[in-house]
Amino acid sequence: MTAPAQLFAHLSQPARLLGTAGLTLAIGILWVGCGLQDQPGADSKWEWALPPGFPTPKVPEDNPMSAAKVELGRFLFYDRKLSFNEGQSCASCHRQELGFSDGLPLSFGTTGVMLPRNSMGLANVAYQSTLTWANPNLKTLEDQIVIPMFGEEPVEMGITGHEEEVLGRFQGDAEYVERFAAAFPDEDDPITFGNIIKALASFCRTMISGNSPYDKWSYQGDEGAMSLSAKRGLNLFFSEQLECFHCHGGFNFALSTTYEGINDEPFAFQNTGLYNVDGEGSYPVGATGLYEFTGEPGDMGKFRTMSLRNVTVTAPYLHDGTAATLDDMLDIYAAGGRIVEGGANAGDGTANPHKSGFVSGFVLTDQQRIDVMAFLESLTDETFLSDPSLSDPFVTSGSN
Numbered sequence: 001m002t003a004p005a006q007l008f009a010h011l012s013q014p015a016r017l018l019g020t021a022g023l024t025l026a027i028g029i030l031w032v033g034c035g036l037q038d039q040p041g042a043d044s045k046w047e048w049a050l051p052p053g054f055p056t057p058k059v060p061e062d063n064p065m066s067a068a069k070v071e072l073g074r075f076l077f078y079d080r081k082l083s084f085n086e087g088q089s090c091a092s093c094h095r096q097e098l099g100f101s102d103g104l105p106l107s108f109g110t111t112g113v114m115l116p117r118n119s120m121g122l123a124n125v126a127y128q129s130t131l132t133w134a135n136p137n138l139k140t141l142e143d144q145i146v147i148p149m150f151g152e153e154p155v156e157m158g159i160t161g162h163e164e165e166v167l168g169r170f171q172g173d174a175e176y177v178e179r180f181a182a183a184f185p186d187e188d189d190p191i192t193f194g195n196i197i198k199a200l201a202s203f204c205r206t207m208i209s210g211n212s213p214y215d216k217w218s219y220q221g222d223e224g225a226m227s228l229s230a231k232r233g234l235n236l237f238f239s240e241q242l243e244c245f246h247c248h249g250g251f252n253f254a255l256s257t258t259y260e261g262i263n264d265e266p267f268a269f270q271n272t273g274l275y276n277v278d279g280e281g282s283y284p285v286g287a288t289g290l291y292e293f294t295g296e297p298g299d300m301g302k303f304r305t306m307s308l309r310n311v312t313v314t315a316p317y318l319h320d321g322t323a324a325t326l327d328d329m330l331d332i333y334a335a336g337g338r339i340v341e342g343g344a345n346a347g348d349g350t351a352n353p354h355k356s357g358f359v360s361g362f363v364l365t366d367q368q369r370i371d372v373m374a375f376l377e378s379l380t381d382e383t384f385l386s387d388p389s390l391s392d393p394f395v396t397s398g399s400n
């Protein structure tokens with residue numbers, strides 16, 4: 001199966017696969033080097049501590065990065081005061097040890113109402129060209145973060161109608177008054193929702209995961225970092241037999257990757273044959289993917305290709321959390337989609353007419369399955385999952 005060249009032009013197969021470690025490393029250094037010089041609008045004091053091989057994230061001109069803003073964002077991210085009833089923080093649904101996912105099939109908002117989607121991990125979210133599972137119009141973290149804070153259908157943090165009360169909690173807290181002043185030094189009255197969103201977005205941009213065994217092997221020259229089994233799994237992942245790499249490609253193992261210097265818009269949305277409720281390719285009501293936003297029949301069931309970084313800790317999987325394990329995920333791809341046996345969503349997803357040609361099924365030996373799993377495990381970055389600069393400041397400072 002071949003793809004239109006431009007669709008996947010920005011994706012690179014790891015050079016290590018071809019045995020040119022030096023090249024990969026050189027490109028990595030070049031990327032990092034270039035990036036530091038031409039960050040638009042970035043605070044001159046801000047320096048990205050990017051892992052080797054990682055390009056510079058795009059940053060909106062009106063929200064340059066700064067250490068004070070990132071630190072404020074970290075406090076806000078972990079603070080339950082941000083939800084109207086002080087029941088939830090961002091971290092309630094985005095837990096660091098789970099790659100900033102929440103371990104549930106579907107998340108619950110602060111009033112206990114169930115959300116229609118699975119909470120995805122936030123590793124490398126700075127590189128996403130679009131945010132959330134299927135919305136093509138949410139292109140910046142600043143735009144996305146409004147939703148959990150103010151969304152009413154469903155309520156997540158439920159601030160709408162409680163704006164003054166929520167803001168008052170921060171205005172009346174001497175430590176926050178200082179942190180906001182440091183983060184927004186040119187403003188007389190910096191404690192605003194606009195600035196809360198800017199700080200949260202800046203913090204989320206620093207959630208960069210690039211120190212997994214795969215990274216150590218691929219970009220840092222550490223031959224022993226990946227087991228032989230994981231290396232065999234990598235070759236399978238990048239083979240025309242499994243086809244995974246066509247969608248989960250590049251340094252972030254995703255289709256939706258953007259960064260400084262990239263101008264084309266990656267097309268991230270794919271139908272992987274999970275449902276076929278009417279025999280004509282329909283997905284369940286309320287979970288139709290890109291179709292919900294475009295109304296184009298061909299967009300039925302298309303969801304964003306998720307990054308596979310830290311995927312071993314972000315279970316359960318898929319937009320609706322209906323795959324419990326990575327084994328279940330491999331079963332789906334091996335079958336060329338999913339047959340849902342009973343219930344309201346019954347149907348043969350493998351025969352979904354909108355399904356990508358890359359999801360056509362394959363047979364794996366037991367050893368090959370073990371190898372693919374070992375490769376996926378090699379994308380788990382323990383440093384990231386316990387990085388103190390991303391962790392709950394209230395636990396370490398003991399102030400909450």
Ligand code: HEC
Nearest residue numbers: 089090093107108109117118119120131132133148156200
């Ligand atoms: C009630 C649970 C919940 C809370 C609270 C919550 N989120 Fe989320 N978050 C989710 C879910 C579910 C999604 C996927 C939404 C979708 O696709 O429709 C998501 C998506 C995101 C994304 C998009 C990630 C991507 O790869 O596209 C970001 C960024 C994010 N959340 C940050 C935050 C921040 C910052 C806060 C606090 C202001 C927050 N979230 C609060 C559940 C939650």
Ligand code: HEC
Nearest residue numbers: 242243244247270303304305306317318319329333356358
């Ligand atoms: C046609 C593009 C495509 C191909 C090929 C593909 N994937 Fe995916 N993958 C996706 C999309 C899209 C999703 C999200 C689907 C959804 O939730 O509806 C996904 C989700 C996943 C997830 C769950 C991620 C999460 O956080 O929930 C895993 C794991 C995964 N893919 C692994 C693989 C592996 C392994 C292969 C090769 C056997 C593969 N994928 C091939 C597009 C693809």
